[in-house]
Amino acid sequence: MTTTTHEAEVAAAPREEGLMNLTLKIWRQNGPRDNGRLVTFKVKDISPDMSFLEMLDVLNEQLQAEGTEPIAFDSDCREGICGMCGLMISGEAHGPEKTTTCQLHMRSFKDGETITIEPWKADPFPVIKDLVVDRGSFDRIIQAGGFISANTGAAPKAEAILVPKENADRAFVAAECIGCGACVAACPNASGMLFMGAKITHLGELPQGQPERDARVVSMVNQHDAEGFGGCTNIGECSHACPKGIPQDVISTLNKDLRTALKRGR
Amino acid sequence: MALINGLYTEGEKIADTKAPKVPVPEMWTTRKFDAMLVNPANRRKLSVIIVGTGLAGAAAGATLGEAGYRVKSFCFQDSPRRAHSIAAQGGINAAKNYKEDGDSIYRLFYDTVKGGDYRARESNVYRLAEVSANIIDQCVAQGVPFAREYGGLLDNRSFGGVQVSRTFYARGQTGQQLLIGAYQALERQIAAGTVEMYTRHEMLELIVKDGKARGIIARDLVTGEIETHVADVVVLASGGYGNVFFLSTNAMGSNVTANWRAHRKGAYFGNPCYTQIHPTCIPVSGDHQSKLTLMSESLRNDGRIWVPKNREDCDKDPRQIPEEDRDYYLERIYPSFGNLVPRDIASRQAKNVCDEGRGVGPMVGDFRRGVYLDFADAIARLGEDAVRAKYGNLFDMYARITGENPYEVPMRIYPAVHYTMGGLWVDYDLQSSIEGLYVTGEANFSDHGANRLGASALMQGLADGYFVLPNTIRDYLAKGPFEALADDDPAVAEARAAVEARTEKLLSINGERTVDSFHKELGNIMWEYCGMERTEEGLNKAIGLIRGLREEFWRNVKVLGSADTLNQSLEKAGRVADFLELGELMCIDALHRRESCGGHFRAESQTEDGEALRHDDEFLYVAAWEFTGGDGTNGEFGNMGAPVLHKEDLVYDAIELKQRSYK
Known part of the structure; x- marks a missing residue:
């Protein structure tokens, strides 16, 4: 095993306490x-205070x-809010902690560890290059109805x-979604239902969201399916991987809203 | 013309900002009425380019799309929802007076002008305060989930530099919620076909024809293709330039390129040296650091800032330091405002106590660079759950970054670059010195003077985007549509050639140093000499260092890969090249302004108590700089020439000029 040699190397090099040497297998x-492949790289003297992306900068x-x-x-x-970053780290979306890749720090890893780094893998998120994917499908789901029509100037x-506080609070929890796509990457079906359910719940909890509630859910679901996202089979990986902790029950809300809308013949 | 200090020349004054000649409170109504109208049927013949999709850009794109204009919107990120407005935490101000605590449009106006240390334009700031209430109405209608009281009404909190509670918020994620609101409005227009969205596109040049801005040259960051986009008017909503310091709270991609390219084409740059150093950021932890993270100013509502009275206590566990050995220095020096003094003041005092050797945390060079932000009192008073409900996400973020639990140990914070009050000069209509080029949000210079108050950036971005620009731009568009511009028009060809020449040059230098190494070195120079405290000697030194670094960049930078694919090093190289020019202009501006005001602190100009000392007799003006250097097409890159200073005198009719005091 290479571990022994590796440990010997580490022991031989005098260095600051806690620094790590790591083996990285990265998707290129x-x-x-291009077909793509995993390529192995070594990094040395990584500080536990570095963020995961700073380690990649190094x-x-x-x-x-x-x-x-x-x-x-x-x-x-790199503050965990824009949703731009997102990597599969040793098979887990955003890595071992419940946070975004940019907020993951190297103190979550051990000296000598091998880390596999891959892009989100899902048909609706085609790879552009290395670890960069195209998440335009999420924008198109929002275009299909993820809004309240309120022209500038027309607001009361x-x-x-x-808005009762409990509705405002539940709307807020759902609205925290950052659109990173971890839910899709983590789901064996590559379903976008958590992402979509978060928006349906955010807008559906508010009085302002009621007039378009039925049309919104039908239109967004159609777009979701057309983009090639899969259906939800209640596995729960999405919510588990979500850096913002969007609860799985937003999918129940989505299904309920869809049922109601279809019954009304939308 | 003879150079002043060997660095710049002085040109004609800016005589007119185009604000209506009526008292300040009547200006906006007058301007809206006087601005020409465009009949709805004609709007679809008129085209608008908007660069940037933050609050200012997304709001303007949505609003102009709704009105029926043809909009093309550009962002370098993969989705308009990523723009850095999303990271704003604390809140947005509005003069709603929901707390019945004496707030009014006039008070918001007054607080903002005073907070900006009397270096902002009265006309613009009054308008900002005037439309502030409409912003909240608009955002609520879109479904922005602002914090609510149990009765269902909206809640407010306080921010620095004011004594009323006028800040609306959505936990610690107000920017995110406001941006998602604007983003959804924009996506709705994309679906409606009024807005064409270009994601992963970066503006690299402005097209100017017969003195009018008529389009942009953009690079498709995925395919590398250089594209020409023409329109009747161009709007820059491309944000601030804090990343000139390398380390800042800005996003990794935030850059000055759109602004700088326009500056090089004739748009004046206003007050480039006015930068905001935010007092409450997580301190630097090592050389690997790629960016800094803000801890919202809202934390100063409940957190108390202190350092040990005695240096020998600085490495002790803070919980073991008794009350009488702590110096709550802001509460001591500024009893009326306490921990809620404006940002520039809080930052400078943090620097002072650390310079005295009373900082905490690890040694950085010869000093510890940190102060405590302590919630022990708040937790004892309100309980941990109440504190969690208010600030939970911020505490979590702090714990994740530092590995410490802020519910148990006081946070350590230190000032960091956060916002730039300077930006492209604009008139009352938000039009730059190039006809047909409008600039909004942080990208312009207009509303915050020498220091921005908390929760005002979101207010300005949305005010510009939803309410100001759509009203002023129609006055210009009413003169259009302008003559079509062919692809082989010399104005287009020249702009394309400039982009191609730069791209080719960057890829062909093949030197020894990475782009990041230049960026870091520039950042160190800027932080050291053009940061929280500036001196004549230091600024002169910095200008020399930046010139040397820029010369080396164009000779020794190493950019791998090619132009016809996604190439992040190439993107960064172009941005850093522009920062290397901007940095020099910032230092020249800081050097010429021999006074202290707001965030611009010249060590030579301070009161006996060490506060910023203005010199209104000499410096009561906006410094608008004109570019005179080469365009790079003749193989000469990084040549800045000597900038020309144009002064716009600041006139205070509604507010009396005073020495700012928060004591």
Whole structure:
């Protein structure tokens, strides 16, 4: 086993306490038509205080120094809110903690560990390059009805709309969805029902969302299916992987709203 | 013309900002009435390009789409919902006076002008306060889940620099909820066919024809294709430039390129040195750091900021330090505002106590760079659950990043670059010095003077996007549609050639240093010499260092890969090239402004108590800088020339100029 040799190497190198040497198996795919493969890289002296993406920054600096093209991956806010980042880390969407990839820190890993890093894998999220995928299908689901039609200027006074706190709170919990796609990546069916259910619940809990409630759910579900997302079979991986903890019952709300709408003949 | 300080020249003053010549409270009504109208049937013949999909860009895109104009919207992220407005935590101000605590449009106006240390334009700020209430109405109608009281009414809290509760919020994710509201409105227009969305596209050049902005050159970041997009008017809503410091609370991709390309084409840059250093961020933990994370200012409602009175206590467990050995320095120095003083003041005092050797946390160089933000009192008073309900997501984020539990141990915080008050100069209509180029949100300079108050950025972004721009831009569009622009028009060809030449140059240098290494070095220079405290000597030194670094960049940068595919190094290289020019202009601006005001603190200009000392006799103006350097098409990159300073005098009719005091 390589572990012994590896540990010997680590012991020989004098360094700051807690620093880690890691083996990374990273998905490399040079464009949508390339087949893609896992490539092994080593990184040394990784601080437990680094974020996971900072660890990849270190690797990319190293690769560029060697003349190798850096690994493409998405990230933007690096505060866990924009939803741009998202990696399959050793088979788990966003890795071992309940958070986004950018908020995952290296203290969650151990010296000598081998980590596999892959993009989201789901037909509605085609790979663009390396770890970068196209999540335009999520935007198109929102276009299908994930909004309240309220033209600028036409709004009534905010104080005229009363929202019971419990409805406001449940709407808020659902509205926390960041659209990262972890739910789809984690689901064996590549279903987008948690994402969609979160929006249906957010808008459906509010009085402002009622006029379009039936049309919204039918239209969004149709778009979801047309994009090639699968159906929900109540496995619960989506909610488990969700960095914002969107509860699985938003899918129940979605199904209920759909039933009601279909009964009314929408 | 002779150079001033060997760096710049002075040009003509800006005589007119186009604000109506009526008292401040009547200006906006007058302007809306005077602005020409466009008949609904004609709107679909008029086209608008909007760069950026944050609050300002998404709101403008949705609103103009609803009105019936043909809109093309651009963002570099994979979806408009990712724009960095999403990361704003605390809240949005509005003069609704729901708490009956004496708030009014005038008070919001006054607080904002005073908070900006009397370096903002009265006309624009009054309008901002005036439309603030409409924003809340609009967002509620869209389904933004603001915090509510048990009776179903909207809740408010307080932010720094004010003594009323006018901030609306959605837990610690207000920016996210407001942006999702604007994003959904935008997606609705995309579905309706009024807005065409270009994601993963970056604007790399502005097309100017006969003095009018007529389009942009953008790179499709997936295919690498260079595209030409023309329109009757161009709007930049591309955000701020805090990433010139490398480490900031901005997103990784936030950049100045759209603004800088427009600046190079003739748009004046207003007050570039006005940057906001936010007092409550998680301290830097090591060299690997890629960005900094803010802890919302709302935490200062309940958290108390302190450091040990004695240096020897600085490495002790804070819970073991008795009350009498703690210095709650903001409460001590500013008894009326306490922990809720404006950001510039809170930041500078944090720096001062750390410079005195009373900082906490790990040593960074010769000093500990951190102060405590302590919730022990709040938890004792309200209970842990109540604190969790208010700030839970922020506490979780802190725990995740630092590995410490803030419910048990006080948070450690330190100031970090957060926002840029400077930006492209605009008139009252938000039009830049290039006709047909409008600039909104953080990308313009207009509303916050030398320091922005908390919960005002969201307010300005949405005010500009939903209410101001759609009203002023129609006055310009009413003159259109303008003559079609052919692909081989010299104005288009020239802009394309400039983009192609730069791209080719960046990929062909093949030097020794990565883009990030240049960016980090630039960031260190900016933080050291153009950060929380600035001196004549330091700024002169910085200008020399930046020039040297820029020269090296164009000779020694290493960008791998090709132009015809997704190439993130190439994207970064273009952005850093522009930061390397902006950084110099910021230092020149900071050097020429020999006064302290708001976030711009010149060590040479302070009161006896160490507060910012303005010199209204000399500096009561907006500094609008004109670019004079080369365009890079002749193989000469990074040549900035000597900028020309145009002064716009600030006139205060409604508010009396005073030395700011929060004591």
